[in-house]
Amino acid sequence: MPSEVSEFILPQSMILPFETVIPEELMQEAIRLARKAEYQTEPNPIVGALLADPQGNILSSGFHQKPGKAHAEVMALQGFEQVPPEATLYVTLEPCSHFGKTPPCAELLLQKQVKQVVVGCLDPNPLVAGRGVALLREKGVQVKVGLCEQDCIDLNPVFNKHIVTHLPYVTLKAATSLDGKIAMPSGESQWITGAEARAYGHLLRSRHQAIVVGSQTLLKDNPQLTNRIEPGQRQPIRIAFSSLGNIQEETSFLQNQETQRIVVAGCEIKDKQLQFLQSMGVKVLVAPTARPAVRWALEELYTLGICSLLVEGGAELVGSFLQEGLVDQLCLFLSGKLIASPEAPAWCGNLGISHLADVPHFKFKSVKPMGDDLLITGYLQ
Ligand SMILES: [Zn+2]
Missing domain, CATH: 3.40.140.10 (Cytidine Deaminase, domain 2)
Known part of the structure; x- marks a missing residue:
């Protein structure tokens, strides 16, 4: 050879x-x-x-x-x-x-x-x-x-969490300016992030069984809470946290009856309001407390078969999820726009924590460019 x-x-x-x-x-x-x-x-x-x-x-x-x-x-x-x-x-x-x-x-x-x-x-x-x-x-x-x-x-990730804890896997989604704001002081918020980031946000909706917002978000933004980008993908169950169940009849939440809707209310909800929501085809979960605790709500939602939740705001509800330590994943769409006004609303409400050692700490898993924005994914430590 x-x-x-x-x-x-x-x-x-x-x-x-x-x-x-x-x-x-x-x-x-x-x-x-x-x-x-x-x-x-x-x-x-x-x-x-x-x-x-x-x-x-x-x-x-x-x-x-x-x-x-x-x-x-x-x-x-x-x-x-x-x-x-x-x-x-x-x-x-x-x-x-x-x-x-x-x-x-x-x-x-x-x-x-x-x-x-x-x-x-x-x-x-x-x-x-x-x-x-x-x-x-x-x-x-x-x-x-x-x-x-x-x-x-x-x-x-969803199965590994719910089968052990009997709680849904929770993803926080936020789209913010470079300084963590979600709108101008006037409330103007369309759009902080670009089309690609928003399209991915719709995809995230179809990847969760349910999507959650606070009543203030329903009032201010009247979001449709549906996946409108990916036809044929599943539509999430829509859930609103509202202590008194005060949701306006003309909101898309009540008008669009395509998918199941759930309101998580407190024990001080008026019978009239409860009946009104039920007459609109909404399932109402009434907590034993005036302000429903997030853990109580997650336990109830899990018994209804909900294993994954996407929390889209507002700031107060996000704060409650973080205060109770009930967040698994963060999907933050970060824009290069800088609002820099103390009156502009932030994506997370006041957590009332005094020491840096006690603040929630997300461990970043990935950073992906998405059009002009970044998608930062992290897990709560
Ligand atoms: Zn088997």
């Missing part, structure tokens, strides 16, 4: 065994499958699964599409009476071990004689939480846990 060719042959020690390279690609493929049903599976997580042979060829695959529909493992294994003994099942989330709307997937894996399983992350659901993996191992299945673990955990 001529020497210039032999140079290109890797010595044996440098050839990586395929197990160290291919499994991650297979798990990333399972993650891509899971994402096909993003925002469509609540209250369930999105999950992807695939069956591969030792050469890394994908024999079959599947993902969870909707609540009540087959789990990803069921989809991936449906073509087999028994899977080939050398095949490995890759699944982004631990197979379930409990009876939900469908029978446990761990049992199905045993029935189909799956011998090797690679799991992305454990299921935080207290009903599963390692039991699925334990059951498989007990029956002699080889199970590896934690491949691309953080990517698999990141697939399901």
Whole structure:
């Protein structure tokens, strides 16, 4: 063999065994499958699964599409009476071990004689939480846990939160000037951010099950609270916090009856107002206190099946969510416009905190240019 060719042959020690390279690609493929049903599976997580042979060829695959529909493992294994003994099942989330709307997937894996399983992350659901993996191992299945673990955990921020806390995942959305203002002193606010940021704001609405505003925002801005950019996307349930339920009949909130509307009111709401709202097709949740506590409202909304909420303001309501520590994510659209007037309203109301050590602290996750603006995403520490 001529020497210039032999140079290109890797010595044996440098050839990586395929197990160290291919499994991650297979798990990333399972993650891509899971994402096909993003925002469509609540209250369930999105999950992807695939069956591969030792050469890394994908024999079959599947993902969870909707609540009540087959789990990803069921989809991936449906073509087999028994899977080939050398095949490995890759699944982004631990197979379930409990009876939900469908029978446990761990049992199905045993029935189909799956011998090797690679799991992305454990299921935080207290009903599963390692039991699925334990059951498989007990029956002699080889199970590896934690491949691309953080990517698999990141697939399901909403599920990971609600299944453990029994509270919805809360995103705060704000569009502000460079100095954190949401309008001019006159109230003029259209538009602080540009068209691209506003379009993304509409997309955010369709990515949450419900959208929340305070009664002052309804009064001042009369927002439609719908996703008007992405046709065919889901429309969120609309929720207004209003202690006395004083919502004007002509507001878009009451006039547009396309999606469910909920008013969170306090115990001092007048019967007449309560009946009026109900006559407009609104569900009214009456808190035991004059001013509904955010935690109480979130518990109630969770029992109605709401797992994710987008809070759009106003400043007072945002302040209440932050004071009670009930915020998960911040999506801040930051404009380059500088308002710089003490009379201009800010996006968050007075938190009444004296020490810097006690203020809410968001840890930034990403900054994305969006037209002339920036979208800053962060998580409350
Ligand atoms: Zn399952």
